[in-house]
Amino acid sequence: MERQGFNNKSIDRIRSICEEAGIKLTHQRLEIFKELMNATDHPSAEDIHVRLQKRIPTVALDTVYRTLATFDELGITRKLHLANKRNLFDVNLTQHHHFVCDRCRKVEDIYWPDFDKATLPETVVGIGKVRSRHLELHGLCNTCLEQNKE
Ligand SMILES: [Zn+2]
Ligand SMILES: [Zn+2]
CATH class of the missing domain: 1.10.10.10 (Winged helix-like DNA-binding domain superfamily/Winged helix DNA-binding domain)
Structure with a gap:
């Protein structure tokens, strides 16, 4: 959405x-x-x-x-x-994750239903109960990748 x-x-x-x-x-x-x-x-x-x-x-x-x-x-x-x-702050309350550009600091929304539904690893069960999942991906956005080429 x-x-x-x-x-x-x-x-x-x-x-x-x-x-x-x-x-x-x-x-x-x-x-x-x-x-x-x-x-x-x-x-x-x-x-x-x-x-x-x-x-x-x-x-x-x-x-x-x-x-x-x-x-x-x-x-x-x-x-x-x-x-x-x-x-x-985020007004998008639909389950989603974030891509953070390490250069320009831009934060983009990512939807990843497969990850949301994926079975948690055994080790998590030994730690506690998970209430929500939020994944933070880091890298360079396409604009910054373009600028790197120049
Ligand atoms: Zn960037
Ligand atoms: Zn967001």
């Missing part, structure tokens, strides 16, 4: 989630949500802040941090803890 972008259905979704949690959907929270839904990358809080300032110059970075933390608790977004990376 591809990213849906921002639409009326996504507004309804966040509205009912906030209502259920007893959280007020303020103008700034809604704007932060819109920015996330329109993002085609995996933005950091700082990225969201910079983009938002074009529309709301008064928005504070701290507000963005706190709102994103709230969204994370409510399951609206997923916080990514990638190796060697700042915290990034």
